Amino acid sequence: MAAGTLPPFDPADPLGLDDLLDGTDRALRGTVRAWAGERVLPHVAGWHERGEMPDVRGLARELGALGALGMTLTGHGCAGASAVAYGLVCLELEAVDSAVRSLVSVQGSLAMYAIDRFGSPEQRARWLPPMAAGETIGCFALTEPEHGSDPAGMRTRAERRGGDWVLTGRKMWITNGSLAGVAVVWARTDDGVRGFLVPAGTEGFAARDIRHKGSLRASVTSELLLDGVRLPADAELPGARGLRAPLGCLGHARYGIVWGALGAARTCFETALDYARTREQFGRPIGGFQLTQAKLADMAVELHKGLLLAWHLGRRMDAGRLRPEQVSFGKLNNVREALEICRTARTVLGANGISFEYPVMRHMANLESVLTYEGTSEMHQLILGKALTGLDAFA
Template sequence: MTSHADPMDLPAPDPTDPADLDSLLTDDEKSVRSAVRSFLDKEAEPYITEWFENGEIPVIRELARGLGELGVLGMHLDGYGCAGMSATEYGLACLEIEATDSGLRSLVSVQGSLAMFSIWRWGPEEQKREWLPRMAAGDAIGCFGLTEPDHGSDPGSMTTRARRNGTDWILNGRKTWISNAPYSDVAVVWAQTDEGIRGFVVPTDTPGFSAPEIKHKMSLRASATGELVLDDVRLPADAVLPEVRGLKGPLSALNEARYGITWGALGAARSSLEVARQYSIERHQFGRPIGGFQLTQQKLADMSLEYIKGYLLAVHLGRRKDAGLLRPEQVSIGKLNNVRESMEICRTARTILGGNGISLEFPVIRHMNNLESVLTYEGTVEMHTLVLGQLLTGQAAFR
C-alpha cells in the first residue's frame, strides 16, 4: 500500500496560482514564459498605458525588432530564421504578451500566425527566403487581408478580385479592419480569381496599394488598424501563393491565430484578476479590507475558477497541437470559451475596483475594451458557436 503525506501538511497553494497550474509546464516552457515576461516588463509595461491612451506605438519598429530578437515572431514555425518552438510555448508567449496588452499580442499573432504562416505553408521557396527571415527578425512587418467592408464572417463572398494580364496579375478591391496595415512592409491578400480564391504576397510599396489607418477606435488602441486599398495593383506571376486554392488557405492561417487567442485572452484575464485580488486586500471599507466580504470573495472565487478552467483547456489544446492531433473545431471551443470567460473576468474585476476600475491607472478597463475586439476577430462568437453546434448535431446552421 502506497504511503501518502497528509494533505494538510503540504505547503499552502500560492494565491496567484491556487490550482498549481505551473506544475503542468516543463522547465523549457517556463523559461520561454520568463523570457517573454522579462522583455515586456522592460520594453512595454512602463509605456503601454500611454500608447493605449494616445492610440499609437511610436516605437513600433524598435519593438518589432526586439520581439524578433526574442524569437517570438513566427516562433512556432521551422526554418527561415524562425525559432521552431512548440505550440504550447507559443501559447504561453501569447498569454504573457496579452497580459500586457491585446494590441501587442495582435501584432505578434498577425505577423506570425497569419502573414508568416501563409507564406511558410503555401508559398514557394523563393517567397519564403525573401520574406520569412526578415519577418522573423522584425525587420519587415506583415499584415493579412481577408475581411472586407461588406464581407466578414462570409469570406467566400469577397469581392476583391485578381485577374491575369499577360504573365502578371492585376488586383482591385478593398479590405478593412486589418491589423498592422498602416506600417506593414508586406500584405498577404486573398482575392477572387477565375481559378477560385487565391493568395497574393503584395509588397506595400507596390503602385496602387495604400493602407489608410482607421481612427477613433475605443479598443486595441495600442495596435494600428487600417484598410487595404488595391487600385490596379500589378504583381508578377510569382506573387501568388501557388500551393493552395479556395478558402483552405486563409482558414488554415486563421486557425493558427485562433489557437494563439485561446491562450492570449487568458493573459488579459490573469492581469485583471490579480489586480482585483490585490485591490481587495488593500482597499478598506466599513473598517476592513473589501476582500473580507462574502460577495467580493464570491467574485474572486468565480473569476479564479473560470481562469483555471480556461488555462486547463489551453494546455490540453496545446498538447494536442504539439502531437499533431488538434482539429479546427477544437480550436473553436478554445477561442469561444476563453475569450468569453476572460471578458467576464475583466468585467467582474472592474466591479471590485469600483470607480477606480474605469481609470487607466489600472489595466482592467483597457483589457475589457480590448477583449471586445478579440471577441469579434478571427471568428465571432456566433460563428464558433455554430462550428461547435455542427459538430454536436451534424447539421450546418450557417445559412
C-alpha cells in the same frame, strides 16, 4: 517532500498548473514576462489613451530577437518552438496589452504562417528571415468592408493580364496594415480564392489607418486599397487554393488567442485581488466581504479552467491532433470568460475600475475586439453546433 505534506496553496496558481510545464517553458515565460514588463507595461496605458504605439518597428525587432515571431515555424530563422511555448508567449504579451499580442499573432500565425505553408521555396527564402527577425512586418488581408464573417462573399478580384495578376478591391480592419513591408492578400479569381504577396510600395497599393477606435487603441489597424495592382506571376502563393487556405491560417491564429485572452484576464484578476486586500470600506478590506470573495473565487475558477483548456489544446497541436472545432471550443470559451473576468474585476474596483490608472478598463475594451475578430462568438457556436449535430446552420 515528506510523506503526508502538501505544497502551500498558491493564489497565483491554485491548480498547480506550473507542474505541467517543463523548465524550458517556464524560462521562456519568465524572459517574455520580464521583457514585456520593462519595455511595454510602463508606457502602454499612455499609448492606449493616445491611440498609438511609438517605435513599433523597434519593438518588432526586439520580439524577433526573443524568437517570438513565427516561433512555431522551423527554418529561415524561426525558433521551431512548441505550441505550448507559443501559447505562453501570447499569454504574457496580452497580459500587458492585446495590441502587443496582436502584433505577434498577425506577424507569425497569419502572414508568416501563410507564406510558410502555401508559399514557394523562393517566397519563403525571401520573406521569412527578415520577418522572423522583425525587420519586415507583414499583414494578412482577408476581411472586407462588407464581408467579415462571410469571407466567401469577398469582392476583391485578381485577374490575369498576360503573365501578370491585377488586383482590385478593399480590405478592412487589417492589423499592421500601414506598417507592413508585405501584405498577404486574398482575392477571388476565375478559379476560386487565391493568395498573393503584395510588397509595400507597389503601384496602386495604399494603406490608411483607422482612427477613433474604442478598443485596441495601441494597435495599428488599417484599410487597404488595391487599385489595379499589377503583380508578377510569382507573387501568387502556389499552394493556396480556395477558402480553406486563409481559414487554415485563421485557425492557427485563433489558437494563440485561446492563451492570449487569458493574459488580459489574469492581469485584471490580479488587480482585483490586490485591490480587495487593500481597499477598505466599513472599517475593513473589501476582500473580507462575502460578495467580494464570491467574485474573486468565480474569477479564479474560470481563469484557471481556461488555462487548463489552453494547455490541453496546445498539447494536441504539438501532437498533430488539434481539430479546427477544438480551436473554436477554446476561443469561444476563453475569450468569453476572459471578458467576464475583466467586467467582474471592474466591479470590484468600483469607480476606480474606469480609470486608466488601473489596467482593467483598457483590457476590457481590448477584449471587445478580441471577442469579435477571427470569428465572432456566434460563428464559433455554429462551428461547434454543426460538429455536434451534423447539421449546417450557416446558410
